[in-house]
Amino acid sequence: MLYVWPSYCQEPYTEHEILPAFKILDLPKTWSDKTPVYKEPKLLFYTQEFTYKCSKCHVKDLTSKPKKSHLPFGAHKDMLFTHGLNLRCMNCHNPEHPDAFTDYDGSVIARDKPVFLCRNCHGVIYRDWRAGVHGRINGYWNNKLGPQKKIECNQCHNPHHPKFPDLKPMPPPVNPVAHKYEKDKHHE
Amino acid sequence: MSDQSRKEHDQTEPASLDDMTHEPLTRRSFLKAGAAAVALSAGTAITLSPLKDLDQHFSVNEFFQQHYEELTPEMMEKILERIKQEIKRDYDVEADLRDIKPTPGVEFAYALNLGRCIGCRRCVYACMDENNQSRDPEIQYIRVLEMEKGSMDIESSNHYYNPETVPNKGKYYMPVQCHQCRNSPCTKACPVKATWRDPDGIVVVDYNWCIGCRYCLAACPYWARRFNFATPKIASNDINTEMAYLGNRIRPRGVAEKCTFCLRRTRQGMLPACAEVCPTGSRIFANILEPGNPISYVLENKRVYVLKESLQTFPRFYYFFEK
Amino acid sequence: MIRDYIIFLWRVYRLSFYGNKKYYTWMTFLTLIVFTGAYSYVNQFTHGLAITGMTNQVSWGLYIANFTFLVGLAAAAVMLVIPAYVYHNKPLHDVVILGELLAIAAIVMCLLFVNVDLGRPDRFWHLMPVIGKFNFPVSMLSWDVVVLIGYLMLNVHICGYLLYANYLGKKPTPLIYIPFVFIAIFWAVSIHTVTAFLYISLSGRPFWNAAIVAPRFIGSAFTAGPGFMFITFQIIRHYTNYKISDEALRLLRQIVTISLLVNLFLVGCEVFKEFYAESAHSSSARYLFFGLHGHNMLVPWIWFAIFIESIAALIFLVPPFARKMPLANIACFLSITGIWIEKGPGMVVSGFVPTPLGEVVEYFPTLYESLVCIGIWAFGALLYSWMIHLAIPILSGRFRHKQTRQALQQTPC
Numbered sequence A: 001m002l003y004v005w006p007s008y009c010q011e012p013y014t015e016h017e018i019l020p021a022f023k024i025l026d027l028p029k030t031w032s033d034k035t036p037v038y039k040e041p042k043l044l045f046y047t048q049e050f051t052y053k054c055s056k057c058h059v060k061d062l063t064s065k066p067k068k069s070h071l072p073f074g075a076h077k078d079m080l081f082t083h084g085l086n087l088r089c090m091n092c093h094n095p096e097h098p099d100a101f102t103d104y105d106g107s108v109i110a111r112d113k114p115v116f117l118c119r120n121c122h123g124v125i126y127r128d129w130r131a132g133v134h135g136r137i138n139g140y141w142n143n144k145l146g147p148q149k150k151i152e153c154n155q156c157h158n159p160h161h162p163k164f165p166d167l168k169p170m171p172p173p174v175n176p177v178a179h180k181y182e183k184d185k186h187h188e
Numbered sequence B: 001m002s003d004q005s006r007k008e009h010d011q012t013e014p015a016s017l018d019d020m021t022h023e024p025l026t027r028r029s030f031l032k033a034g035a036a037a038v039a040l041s042a043g044t045a046i047t048l049s050p051l052k053d054l055d056q057h058f059s060v061n062e063f064f065q066q067h068y069e070e071l072t073p074e075m076m077e078k079i080l081e082r083i084k085q086e087i088k089r090d091y092d093v094e095a096d097l098r099d100i101k102p103t104p105g106v107e108f109a110y111a112l113n114l115g116r117c118i119g120c121r122r123c124v125y126a127c128m129d130e131n132n133q134s135r136d137p138e139i140q141y142i143r144v145l146e147m148e149k150g151s152m153d154i155e156s157s158n159h160y161y162n163p164e165t166v167p168n169k170g171k172y173y174m175p176v177q178c179h180q181c182r183n184s185p186c187t188k189a190c191p192v193k194a195t196w197r198d199p200d201g202i203v204v205v206d207y208n209w210c211i212g213c214r215y216c217l218a219a220c221p222y223w224a225r226r227f228n229f230a231t232p233k234i235a236s237n238d239i240n241t242e243m244a245y246l247g248n249r250i251r252p253r254g255v256a257e258k259c260t261f262c263l264r265r266t267r268q269g270m271l272p273a274c275a276e277v278c279p280t281g282s283r284i285f286a287n288i289l290e291p292g293n294p295i296s297y298v299l300e301n302k303r304v305y306v307l308k309e310s311l312q313t314f315p316r317f318y319y320f321f322e323k
Numbered sequence C: 001m002i003r004d005y006i007i008f009l010w011r012v013y014r015l016s017f018y019g020n021k022k023y024y025t026w027m028t029f030l031t032l033i034v035f036t037g038a039y040s041y042v043n044q045f046t047h048g049l050a051i052t053g054m055t056n057q058v059s060w061g062l063y064i065a066n067f068t069f070l071v072g073l074a075a076a077a078v079m080l081v082i083p084a085y086v087y088h089n090k091p092l093h094d095v096v097i098l099g100e101l102l103a104i105a106a107i108v109m110c111l112l113f114v115n116v117d118l119g120r121p122d123r124f125w126h127l128m129p130v131i132g133k134f135n136f137p138v139s140m141l142s143w144d145v146v147v148l149i150g151y152l153m154l155n156v157h158i159c160g161y162l163l164y165a166n167y168l169g170k171k172p173t174p175l176i177y178i179p180f181v182f183i184a185i186f187w188a189v190s191i192h193t194v195t196a197f198l199y200i201s202l203s204g205r206p207f208w209n210a211a212i213v214a215p216r217f218i219g220s221a222f223t224a225g226p227g228f229m230f231i232t233f234q235i236i237r238h239y240t241n242y243k244i245s246d247e248a249l250r251l252l253r254q255i256v257t258i259s260l261l262v263n264l265f266l267v268g269c270e271v272f273k274e275f276y277a278e279s280a281h282s283s284s285a286r287y288l289f290f291g292l293h294g295h296n297m298l299v300p301w302i303w304f305a306i307f308i309e310s311i312a313a314l315i316f317l318v319p320p321f322a323r324k325m326p327l328a329n330i331a332c333f334l335s336i337t338g339i340w341i342e343k344g345p346g347m348v349v350s351g352f353v354p355t356p357l358g359e360v361v362e363y364f365p366t367l368y369e370s371l372v373c374i375g376i377w378a379f380g381a382l383l384y385s386w387m388i389h390l391a392i393p394i395l396s397g398r399f400r401h402k403q404t405r406q407a408l409q410q411t412p413c
Helices: A112-119 A123-131 A176-187 B002-010 B018-022 B027-053 B072-091 B122-131 B185-189 B215-219 B274-277 B295-303 C002-016 C023-048 C061-077 C078-086 C090-117 C121-127 C140-168 C173-199 C213-239 C246-274 C280-289 C299-317 C323-341 C345-350 C366-397 C402-410
Strands: A138-139 A146-152 B096-098 B108-113 B142-150 B170-176 B195-197 B203-205 B224-228 B242-244 B256-258 B283-287 B304-307 B317-321
Touching: A112 A123, A112 C246, A123 A146, A123 B295, A138 B096, A176 B224, A176 C023, B027 C213, B108 B295, B108 C023, B108 C323, B122 B274, B185 B195, B185 B215, B203 B256, B203 C246, B215 B224, B274 B283, B283 C246, C002 C140, C002 C366, C023 C366, C061 C090, C061 C173, C061 C323, C061 C345, C061 C366, C078 C090, C078 C213, C078 C246, C090 C121, C090 C140, C090 C246, C090 C366, C121 C173, C140 C173, C140 C366, C140 C402, C213 C246, C213 C323, C213 C366, C246 C299, C280 C299, C299 C323, C299 C345, C323 C345
Parallel strands: B096 B242, B108 B317
Antiparallel strands: A138 A146, B108 B283, B142 B170, B195 B203, B224 B256, B304 B317
16 A cells, blocks of 8 residues: 555554544445444544654654664655645655644644645635535534534545545446346246 | 128117016026126135235324324324334334424525545445435435536436446546425425425425325436335344434335435434535535525535526535536 | 116116126126236235336336326317217217217226326325315326316216216206316316326426427327227127217218328427437437437337328328228227327336436336236226116117106107
């Protein structure tokens, strides 16, 4: 797979730091198993591969050499960078704070607020997102009756490879004529 | 025919049939009549014999049930209780069945982003999960059409696409479900008012009043209605036990049904199942009377497309593209 | 009075079972078919409409096709009524009641076809005005129920009154039936127009949503109906001593000829409209006439129908053929068959193909479904035979009220 991370870097965040766990979801065997996706919105299609801390390798800041140098760029080797023109690491990652994003003026954007980073370029989409028109919403349309949860950018898009992934489709509907024909054959 | 043969006929038939009514009952005619009666009753018995396999229950109370408009809350209470018992008997589940009314000041609408949908059909199955459709014969409310890029012609669409992964190259996808029209041809067609538009815009069907003429299926320009040709089959553990009378309760055989914007969920403030599950977030649902709702945003800021707009059905379902 | 009527009913009951061997054989034969149909229907009632060939894609089939055809047959009685009552045509006056009886049988068959098509026949009462919940005047189907039941009532009243008056030997009082005859004339046209509106009103189905459907329905009905009577009346003339003049038959043949030509003309108009400037709305017509995306089940049928209708038209038009009675019978039979195909499965089924979402699913009736149809046709034949069996003796004066007979015998005329 594309999003494999070398094992030496897999030191997970502590509980409260972890973003919701991502994984490429397998198709449920029947959609009717008792925890359908829409009942408890568990997201989504990516393993949250970002369960490491950049500062584990990049000691001081991102421009400095990694702590373990026996695998230069190994950690990034298998990654796919297809984010259009935006191919420079420091466009998004804060050079001084390896675990955070950078704003256009060099200030820090907290890691759990990716929206504030992405909106710098994707203004229109950000506006849509804020209006509830881009990205999924879960929960209640009527927030007087219950909570509404907006999914954030990197819960659906891999920042380095932002195109939405291809998915295996659920089975097609039954063609009634073919179905009848099969049934008749079965009866015989 | 010649006159000669006509005369022959005249000779063979008596000039008057008066005698016929005074014909005494003879032993012979009695036996004849008896034989005929035996043959007739045997025929009737054979004719009625398939009834022993009848799998649909017909109850007297249901037979005399009044139209939805005329039901008092007490009557509805009894009906709900009866249906719960029927579900218990037929499917062995305890249903939480309620008659959920529309909220004043709420009108629903739906928008679907054609630029984002990838045709993964998760909405189709989430819908089945929520709405207790028959699994055999299979009934689905949402049909996802695989369309040729560069064309809006739904006749060239593919309903049965099944590649390894979607989206397919050179295709885009258009899911179609009930458009909850403001000028709905289906409710106009129904001869018995078994289907109507509720004030929140949802077109509902009373499954206990529908006579199953399927005129609404013929009338719908979006092919959004389905008919229960057989008694719905659904495994007990697939049943969503939270049910609404006009919504997702298990249907009887021989009635029409359709998407109700998941009224069991939406009338209680939740989003419909299809919108909740869409991985691409293409599906947007809102109360259009609420200021600043996403649908108004879409209508204002996006390029909106109404399917078969020329038919003037004024759907509550909009397709849109990225600007 | 009432006593007389009760005696009349009792005697009618006795007369129903009085007949020669041919009568009994024919009626037993029909009864057997009716039972076969009823057995198939009970099967359908038990297992649901799933045992028919209908699907969500093609949600109406043979039942509604037959229904549509039979409404036309019932409406066609008006083609006897207008000349007989409006223009006082003598030869047709003798047979007009036979035509009205045919209308009664046809309407009963229509109602049966509607009923077997229902998913919930137990809820038929919802369709009844007053006791049910009637979506009137919005739903075209509710209009159809009103006009069909009304037409049935009108004809039952007219035929019942005329026959009973004949039985009593009285001259029918014009005030009691003539107004109804004139209402029935308009009503007859309206039943078929409303049936056409049933289809025309569906804007989502461009094949049906065309004004030409109504005139085509009328044209085909006035071909099939009088054609049917043309053959039936000869059979009646053959097996009973009831006098039906050649004049009446000639007139019927004329009606069939003209209507058939009008019908073919309208078919031509439709074909031109659909195919000269073919659009997405022509898909159903393309499916019907040429096949769509490799599906062409109806193509041979519709061309066969047009072919035999053309043959019939030729027989009617070319003078040496036109004079021969057996050939005219064949022509009538061909046009009835052609119209049944064209108006029944041709019109009804192809309206569903493709679906509004462009899916092509073909329809083929199952055995049970076909047996139910045949059973209903047999029931209609049974009903019509029975009514003829009663009407002929009454009309020819062999079945009369007792005092009437005595009075007639005493006064030589």
